[in-house]
Amino acid sequence: MAKRLKFYAVTHDILGDVFWEVFRRGLIDAADRYDVDVEHLRPGKFSPEIQAGLIEGATHARPDGLISTVPDIGAVDGPLRRAVAAGIPLICINAKDPRPAGERIPYLFYIGGDDGHAGEFAGRYVLEKVRPRAALCVDHYLHEHICHNDRWQGFRRACEAAGVPVERLRIPGGDPAACASAVRERLEAAPVIDAVLTLGPPGAEAVLAGSEGLSGGRQVPHLTFDVAQLQIDGIRSGRILATIDSQQYLQGYLSVEAMWLHKARGFTLASDIHTGPAIVDASNLAAAEDGVRRGYR
Known part of the structure; x- marks a missing residue:
């Protein structure tokens, strides 16, 4: 045998x-x-x-x-x-x-995933859909991480090539309350930011929580990475533009x-x-949600 x-x-x-x-x-x-x-x-x-x-x-x-x-x-x-x-x-x-x-x-x-390409793809998607004055990338790792860094660098390249200033905010991914607080503080301090990229579910959760009830009823368009029920619900509600699936x-x-x-x-x-990258937005949300339900997405 x-x-x-x-x-x-x-x-x-x-x-x-x-x-x-x-x-x-x-x-x-x-x-x-x-x-x-x-x-x-x-x-x-x-x-x-x-x-x-x-x-x-x-x-x-x-x-x-x-x-x-x-x-x-x-x-x-x-x-x-x-x-x-x-x-x-x-x-x-x-x-x-x-x-x-x-x-x-x-x-x-x-x-x-091809993370550098995915970051650039995210940048181009945001530029096409939103045309932001300034953008923010929220990274839920406090430490350097190769694929997160590649996503950030790709996003930065796309934004800067279009003349859009962009910054990176690191948050402690294992502490949801601290993450949401850090996001809220940064968005309130910089009203010019009108597009946010997050790099996975912990970051997406932080932006959804931290951007709730911003001053003046402000809504910040949000693009994220990975597919989970959190992202599915966010796309359906209109609080997330799309997510990039690896x-x-x-x-x-x-x-x-x-x-x-x-x-x-x-x-x-x-x-x-x-x-990856593969895009999930309102156009193919039902198929992605079926994959989440079955445990494949």
């Missing part, structure tokens, strides 16, 4: 972010489909240092394959290189090493499928797979 394959997935989740529960559903569905074991390790809060320790533990277990995010190169570079040196195939998902191929962590390929279910599912194809059949993809 052939040995049952065992993969480890190590991600950088923060508590309360529904994004990662959908990703996990993809892992589990693919594990069932391909009859493999998948162990999902996550620190529970944003800590690349804790994630690095989890990667070390996964490497020590000698799995048949390793799937990992790269939210902070300095923290996870060494542990991931040691895993590859130990002969463990590595696939990068969701947040990648942006360095050139000869310098980056030697993973097989990346599966996830289709994280695919990131989980395809990473397990690709690792199985690599180990069981000897295949390796020749290039990265980009699962």
